Structures are given as C-alpha cells and as structure tokens.
Amino acid sequence: MKKNFLIFCFISFLSTSLLADNKRPVVAEINGEPIFRDIFEQEWKQQSLFVGNEKLSQKKVLNTLIDRQIGIQKALKNQLDKNEVVLRKMQDVLFHAQVSKDLEDKFKTIKVTDADVKDYYTNFPEYRTAHILFRIPAESSETDRNMALTQAIKVYNQLQKDPSLFSALANEYSQTDAAKNGGDVGFQLADSYTPEYFKEIHGKKIGYVSSPIRTQFGYHIVKLIAKKEFNEINKQLYQDIVYKIKRNKLLEQYFSSARKSATIVILDSSLK
The missing domain is CATH 3.10.50.40 (Chitinase A; domain 3)
Structure with a gap:
C-alpha cells in the first residue's frame, strides 16, 4: 500500500510537471500550478477503494491533492528532489513502473491449471x-x-x-x-x-x-x-504460489535479457 501511494505521488508529480497543457481540464490551481481533472478522478477512485466506514467526499479528495501539491512545491523549493535518499526512492518507483509497463500484458496471460497445482504439491507437500x-x-x-x-x-x-x-x-x-x-x-x-x-x-x-x-x-x-493429502489443501493458496513461481520465471527471463543488452563492467573482482 505504501509503495502504491509513493508510485501514485510520483506519477502525479510527473503528470503536473511534465505533461501540462491547455487542453486538459483543470479543477484547481495551487500557487499557479494546476491540478488536472484526470488526476483528481484517479485519486477519487484510489481513495474509494480504501474508504472503509469513513464518508468520502469530492471536497475531501480535492483537499488531499491540494495538500500534496503544496508539499511537493515545498520539497522542490528545498531541493529535496536532489537529495540522495529521495532520488533513490524516485528511481525505485521508475524501476517498478518500467517493469510493470514491460510485463503487465505477459502477467495477464499467466494461467494456473489444476494440473499445475497438483504437480507442484506432489513435489512440495x-x-x-x-x-x-x-x-x-x-x-x-x-x-x-x-x-x-x-x-x-x-x-x-x-x-x-x-x-x-x-x-x-x-x-x-x-x-x-x-x-x-x-x-x-x-x-x-x-x-x-x-x-x-x-x-x-x-x-x-x-x-x-x-x-x-x-x-x-x-x-x-x-x-x-x-x-496433508491433496484434497485437504487450500487450493487458492497453492494457485497463488504457482502463479508467483510463473511470474518470477518471467521476471528472471526479463532481467536476463536486459543484462545481455547492457554494457556491464564489474570492477570489484571479488564480486565477479
């Protein structure tokens, strides 16, 4: 949840800083910087998923975006975007966003059959x-x-x-x-x-x-x-396990391919 929030904040920042144009509807301006309607609607949907028993209003969602925009502006004024720790976190968000972009469609094609689950459980009961x-x-x-x-x-x-x-x-x-x-x-x-x-x-x-x-x-x-016999296990749990194994295999193939196309020089001989 924390990582998703960080990703959303960073993408929101990119959207307001890099993608601004006169054609996107604006719901508010903070110190001259716009909050676009599509960003507001994304935030509305996001908060709607985790609202719980608390009443959610559009005004409250807008105030959340206003507070965030003020915080981002203050952070930029204080040059926190150049802070090493912040840069690492931003790079981490970019990394996960790129991997998700490259593999999202492949992840959707992953199928886990009953035979897959039974085969796994035979080897790992x-x-x-x-x-x-x-x-x-x-x-x-x-x-x-x-x-x-x-x-x-x-x-x-x-x-x-x-x-x-x-x-x-x-x-x-x-x-x-x-x-x-x-x-x-x-x-x-x-x-x-x-x-x-x-x-x-x-x-x-x-x-x-x-x-x-x-x-x-x-x-x-x-x-x-x-x-435990196969007919006694939590099938959904094992479907999730097999799915993660297949997903991790795709990730391994993805990074293996990425390393082959990169120029990598390891200078510490003890790490070779």
Missing part, C-alpha cells in the same frame, strides 16, 4: 513435523558447534532406543518456543522450511525420526508426524 533444536549462534566458535552436535547425538541415541520419548526430550532440550508442545510445529508450507530440513523429511514414512541435521539455526532432530 505440506508436512506436520516436530523437532528438537540445538541452537548454534550466528557468531559461534568451533567449540560451540561441537557442543551442540555432541548434545544432539546424545539425544538422538536416546530416541533410537525409545522413539516414544521424543516429546519429553523436545520439552527438555529443544531451544524453540515449540518445545512446550513436544517440538510440534504443526503443518507448514514446504517453503517455510529450510532446504536441509525439507529434504530430510520429504518422501519419508510417517513416524520417521532423523539423525541430527545442520541448518543455519543449528542441529535439528526431526520427527515426521503427518502429511
């Missing part, structure tokens, strides 16, 4: 798991890492002898909020897990208990509790 986490701080020493692994192996050996102890051991040793629930974190989307965590449980039988696995958080012992 929802699992319910519990885990025992032995945390390793981001700034850790080799001693810290060895201690965590030693403790994880010790607990894993206990589970090998008696898997029914998982909840009790999670409650005692796991360094997460889920410890009080026996380590149970409920059903999670596949992309909610770290890659190492998901790889360890994917395709395993219910009841599977892993040996200690390392992730960015530390060492986990993971128990697979359940797998």
Whole structure:
C-alpha cells in the first residue's frame, strides 16, 4: 500500500510537471500550478477503494491533492528532489513502473491449471513435523558447534532406543518456543522450511525420526508426524504460489535479457 501511494505521488508529480497543457481540464490551481481533472478522478477512485466506514467526499479528495501539491512545491523549493535518499526512492518507483509497463500484458496471460497445482504439491507437500533444536549462534566458535552436535547425538541415541520419548526430550532440550508442545510445529508450507530440513523429511514414512541435521539455526532432530493429502489443501493458496513461481520465471527471463543488452563492467573482482 505504501509503495502504491509513493508510485501514485510520483506519477502525479510527473503528470503536473511534465505533461501540462491547455487542453486538459483543470479543477484547481495551487500557487499557479494546476491540478488536472484526470488526476483528481484517479485519486477519487484510489481513495474509494480504501474508504472503509469513513464518508468520502469530492471536497475531501480535492483537499488531499491540494495538500500534496503544496508539499511537493515545498520539497522542490528545498531541493529535496536532489537529495540522495529521495532520488533513490524516485528511481525505485521508475524501476517498478518500467517493469510493470514491460510485463503487465505477459502477467495477464499467466494461467494456473489444476494440473499445475497438483504437480507442484506432489513435489512440495505440506508436512506436520516436530523437532528438537540445538541452537548454534550466528557468531559461534568451533567449540560451540561441537557442543551442540555432541548434545544432539546424545539425544538422538536416546530416541533410537525409545522413539516414544521424543516429546519429553523436545520439552527438555529443544531451544524453540515449540518445545512446550513436544517440538510440534504443526503443518507448514514446504517453503517455510529450510532446504536441509525439507529434504530430510520429504518422501519419508510417517513416524520417521532423523539423525541430527545442520541448518543455519543449528542441529535439528526431526520427527515426521503427518502429511496433508491433496484434497485437504487450500487450493487458492497453492494457485497463488504457482502463479508467483510463473511470474518470477518471467521476471528472471526479463532481467536476463536486459543484462545481455547492457554494457556491464564489474570492477570489484571479488564480486565477479
């Protein structure tokens, strides 16, 4: 919402500053600068979408545009348009506007079928798991890492002898909020897990208990509790996920093509 507002402000500024002509109807003038009717109507439509329980009037919408125009004029007088932070934000708006202009029609052609959703879910199903986490701080020493692994192996050996102890051991040793629930974190989307965590449980039988696995958080012992069947999932949620994957693929192709047509010189050898 904030980004949309920024985009609208900037486009409004461009419209009033660069596109002014005598043929566009004007609803008001602020210090000699016009507020065009088409800009007013755009703002009216925009505010109508988010009005809630508050009564919306044309006078109120016009006052919003007047306040904005006064603010823009003051910002230009104070040369904020030359401020580095402001310039970066304006460039960000221009960047998103250009990408939207180039890809909007292609995004509209994206189709997500039931087969697409089923294919995705086959590879990335929802699992319910519990885990025992032995945390390793981001700034850790080799001693810290060895201690965590030693403790994880010790607990894993206990589970090998008696898997029914998982909840009790999670409650005692796991360094997460889920410890009080026996380590149970409920059903999670596949992309909610770290890659190492998901790889360890994917395709395993219910009841599977892993040996200690390392992730960015530390060492986990993971128990697979359940797998959600396809007919139980939120189809709309997965349609959105697949849509975003297809959209991101278009974006990757777009930027790959753009880089090929640009002259790029990387001066820092460590970044090549």
